[in-house]
Amino acid sequence: MYAMAGDAMRGREAGTLDEMRATAWVADQARKAGLQPMGDDGTFFQWWPMHRTRVGDGSEISVGDHELTMWKDAIVLSRGNSDLDLPIVFVSDSAALEHTDVHGKAVAMVLPSIATQPPAEFTIRGNFQSTTSQLVRRMASDIARAGGAAAILIANGTPDQKMAFDATATVTMRGSYTIDSAGAPAGSYARSSAGRGAQAGRGGRGGFASAPTFWFRHDMLGAVQAPDAHLKAFVFTESFDYPSGNVVGVVRGTDPKLADQYVLYSGHQDHDGVRYPVMGDSIWNGADDNASVSVAMLAIARAFVQHPAARPVLFVWHGAEERGLLGSRWFVNHPEVPHSQIVAVLNGDMIGRNSVDSAAILGVQPPHKNSDALAAAALRANAELTHFTIDTSWDRPTHREGWYFRSDHLPYARAGIPAVMFSSLLHPDYHTPRDEPSRINFPKLKKMADWMYATGWIVANAPQRPDVVANFKLER
Template sequence: MRYFAALFAVSLICAISVAQTKKAPIEAIKQADLKRDLFRLADDYFRGREAGTLDELKASTWLAEEARKAGLEPAGDDGTYFQFFSLNRERISDRSTIKIGERSFNLWKDVVVYEPAFATVAAPIVFIENPDTVAEETVKGKVVALQFTPQGITDPRKTIAWRYSGFVVSAWARKLAAKGVKAILFVSDELAEQAWPRYAQYSNRGSYQIEGSLFPNRRLLKDIPIIWVRKEALGLVRTPGQRLDAQIYSESFTYPSVNVVAKVKGTDPALAKEYVLFSGHQDHDGVRNIEGVKDSIMNGADDNATVSVALLAIGRAFHQQPGKRSALFVWHGSEERGLFGSTWYAEHPTVPRESLVAVLNGDMIGMNAPDSAALLGVIPPHLNSSDLVKIALQENAKGPKFKLDTAWDKASHHEGWYFRSDHFPYAKKNIPAVFFSTLPHPLYHTPGDEAATINIEKLTRMTRWMYATGFAVANAANRPRLEPGFKLER
């Protein structure tokens, strides 16, 4: 109770003393709060907060409770802090069987089935060297086998094992399917073999979708199984007269996922009907037993516990001194599975969509050089509101003075970073949106992304920058305008 009484007193004093200037109480964002919350949310207790699991729900409940303690009002469905939505999950069934010659292969231990499929295959294997030049009559109606090869891949990412593997599979699968093959059997080379354990852990989860997804067509082939065996199986696969016998089954489920939604009402009777939306995602990649990696919990401290706790801190500051416009906080679920929470909320907002004046999204804000950061949504065609960008840049100049990266926002950047976080579905709906990030790092999407590696001091400055930007937007005379002719390249 003491905490609340003190906060109330402080908020009264602030309201009286700065009513004229509307100066943001930036010191309300405290490094100690961010550190405490980060170590809690990125703790093993939440088991990596995987979308569509009880762990994600547990983390969401924790966030809602912290939002309530921070004085935020519920703004989800039916007077709660929650907005539930359904994930459709499809995966390879454990009943599937795969035999090469007389040897049975164990799913996810010595064979990966790359994507869900239904198929019965009993056919000879033809081992080929070059999928481009192989004649249709050589492979039609057969199982085509080939070793991974970098041939024909010019992308600079090809040296990263798991990316390379993905490139090779997608480069050849459709071409071979067009030649009428029954199944495709990839055998690792040295580089693909390094990625195999990771794919085994990702592919066994299957694929996820929601209604209205922005990434609807991830499947390479329909019911032509793509099977990937390890390097040691090369000799067996190449044995003359070899056969594949496989029964591949898939199964589908509906799982709940959830957005946590809270607000602080604005002080201006008219402008309070408009919202500045602070956005982040609370989910990460769960528990994955990857061969050769000791730690199995993907804690996602930078990605994206940093922004989840930043939103709590920003909420406390708004509670202490609300803006003229209302502040809305959405901790999206299922971002890692395909921006599903934000896609859902942008389609089914719990406040009128026209009332969302700006989206300030953050994803990964606590790593890399202490003086550097990135703001995306700044360079055309990603620039969707010069007004909003101007405010964000002014607040950087007044406050943290980060050296801002200018490469990762470019349409030509090979990572496509702009399209990989929760502002994107809102920008698609023509809502002014920017994306704060300190960009990826070697621990990105590994079990090593732990709270102890986060630069808390930098996290504090990033949080204050997001907050100051949002506070300025909340108090501006006019809402940020959409860029004339705004159209994303994807």
């Protein structure tokens, strides 16, 4: 845990060398645990191209003599290329648009203050960010509708808006990520971009203005309000591939008749990398998310190596989960063993926080349950061994977090493979630099690893492979 989620790993962000370092580290640990390689070409690795589209580094924005530093002074919110040289007209608010000639001009407005909302019941962070971001988009839409040629929204100088600006910049500068859809099972993720779950809380794009849209830091207000202020913007998008990777290892079973029936343990080794500082720390360590499951899988692997089960057990650490479940989607599209030979997927995401007495499992209630036997095995393992009080609310389709849709079991379930997800659920350090090894509840992590291990042990030794629920259909 301390090695994988220490600062030296720099937050393991997919699309950077930091994830590759973590991927290589996991493979090395898997080898030491006694797993046999089950990736490509006799290695532990399955490398695949992550396709990325973002605003190009050479893009330039200036106001008069001020050259703005991209993502520090300005966020580009619109998509596509633009080459602009426009006079700037400053208006007080959307209502003033009616009495102002904005045609052919860049229209600038200061964002009004919006009341800081108390955190929603479960969404720990990001409410204010998404509310502010939606406000920016709505005002930009007003400007576009009034005939403005470009929209400039300026932060009003409050700490809340500064934080919302930084949070939006850090996401937007990275662009969007996807994988080629070749090999996708029919009806699964055909041509879809990043996984919807991973986008939760970021705010929708519906009704967004068609004009080029920029969000400026508060410091730019003077330059924008200067007489004869001019906006020059040369913005272009670029697309490229960068490798991400899955780590795949196996423990062979003892029963030759079951040699083609794999129980699959799933986690992800990536996290969110180095971003803007929170309380002086800019490394988003991802100890709970998801070093907790990654290291639990190593422990489970050692246990199966010592005492192999009847069936073989496959271990897959997925890359780029945080970028939209990309590694698991890739593996499902390009499986190292055929889908028909994967009898169950036991995924875990964040299993090292909150009370040692309670936990959650998803995929055991309709419409998320896609195997009665797998659900029963997990519940039996808990009843006999770990005795967690199970929080059942997160597995319901009505739960506002949509937790079921936010981790790597989902592509497998959509492909018709029995799948469950183990989790100790959200906490205030979720997706912040405070998700550190020192804040892990190690007795809890040990118990969750026990639960995942015992469930896999039951499934891997059962006389029958788990059933698949007929007519399985998720709510979205």
